[in-house]
Amino acid sequence: MVYRRTQQVVKRLAARRSAILAAARETASEGGMAAVQIAPVAVRANVAAGTVYRYFPSKADLISELIAEVSRDELAAIRRAADAAPGPSSALAAAVTTVAVHVVTHRKLAWGILAEPVDVDVTDSRLASRRAIASEIDLRIAAAVRAGHLPAQDTAMAATALLGALNEALVGPLAPDNLDDPGRMRDAVQTATLLALRAVGVMDARARGLVVQAALPAKMLVGA
């Protein structure tokens, strides 16, 4: 054996891998998944097209990992926000608001991860991503139900529907325009969150209160 991966090399390899993923993420954020093509991503990451294949077996794997990464970040943010809340209802509201804020602030990326047509099959990672977020919301709904704050219900379907409502209202093609305007964005987030919370049975008045409370911490997360 005359060659061994030195620490330095290991680091550089890892850095390159990250660079490629980051390039893919930036590209998706700017131009949607359609823009995530091997050649442009490679250029952005300062490598040749062929090099991408030394790090990812295929484009599908690259995009899958991009989806997984974004999904992990989002999940972490949701947990952070929810765990900081004083009770189950607040936690749910915080979780939902966090999702809402995240998707409006990264609409193209969110759309790309959720539903934008891609030429490779990323069904599985999209499913996993959805499942992860939905499970987390499911847990929070279930906790609120146990606390007697919400009516008994099919929490899995409730979580799914809640996210569907949020996504369609905020990132789907029928989402309001001018969501880049901070004021409109805040309104949209609050309105959508209110709808989502009412869907699972939070009473209207209570929901409004929770939304307003939850909005601040979630807003702060954006800067982080």
Added chain:
Amino acid sequence: MVYRRTQQVVKRLAARRSAILAAARETASEGGMAAVQIAPVAVRANVAAGTVYRYFPSKADLISELIAEVSRDELAAIRRAADAAPGPSSALAAAVTTVAVHVVTHRKLAWGILAEPVDVDVTDSRLASRRAIASEIDLRIAAAVRAGHLPAQDTAMAATALLGALNEALVGPLAPDNLDDPGRMRDAVQTATLLALRAVGVMDARARGLVVQAALPAKMLVGA
């Protein structure tokens, strides 16, 4: 002028056009939009691939018209159901139930029309389709608000979110399995409809009643 389109020919042309569209629709129903390729559709419609292009300028046009057609049918069903209802709340419930029943009974088609990746750009027709359905729901929500049955709200976003909830819960990748089983299907439709109605502010108890009432007519529509 030595050639004129005779009535017979006009009919045959129209029939062929319909046959091609029908073939596309069947193909989409069975295999999703991904299966809608020119060659297979042409075979199914008993024409050559080239002939498709005498009726539709491009695959994008073919699919766009497929989307528009399905959308028209759906809209008509919604209106029929809602108009038959005794009051604004019932009308809304009937409309929502109709959508729910339609999407669960034609899940692949619904998914294809809503969100499945397609290799051609059908953004516009998808948008138009969503907009048409959403507008109709919007109207119904607004009517219920005017009647004092629902709190004042952003009816446009409410309609969008409501449909998002329904679609995600019933046709999205997280929808329950075994929706082919009639019992499960009925449960899923009722649960999703309940969630959707609560989102726009229908009180829980009232919503349950409306859902049960609306379910029957909507079920009947399926057979029609």
Added chain:
DNA sequence: TTCCGATCTGAATAGGTGTTCAGTTTTTCA
């Protein structure tokens, strides 16, 4: 310094499907 394997490069390749079009068939009408 020198050698060898790992890594990188980027032009060439591959594969799949929408689209075209030259030739064939069908239809109309004098």
Added chain:
DNA sequence: TGAAAAACTGAACACCTATTCAGATCGGAA
């Protein structure tokens, strides 16, 4: 019946981008 026009056929083409791979370069050990 014959001629002209429309309609149809289906094999060939075009296009696009993921993927490959032979050669160039880099990094580590003796």
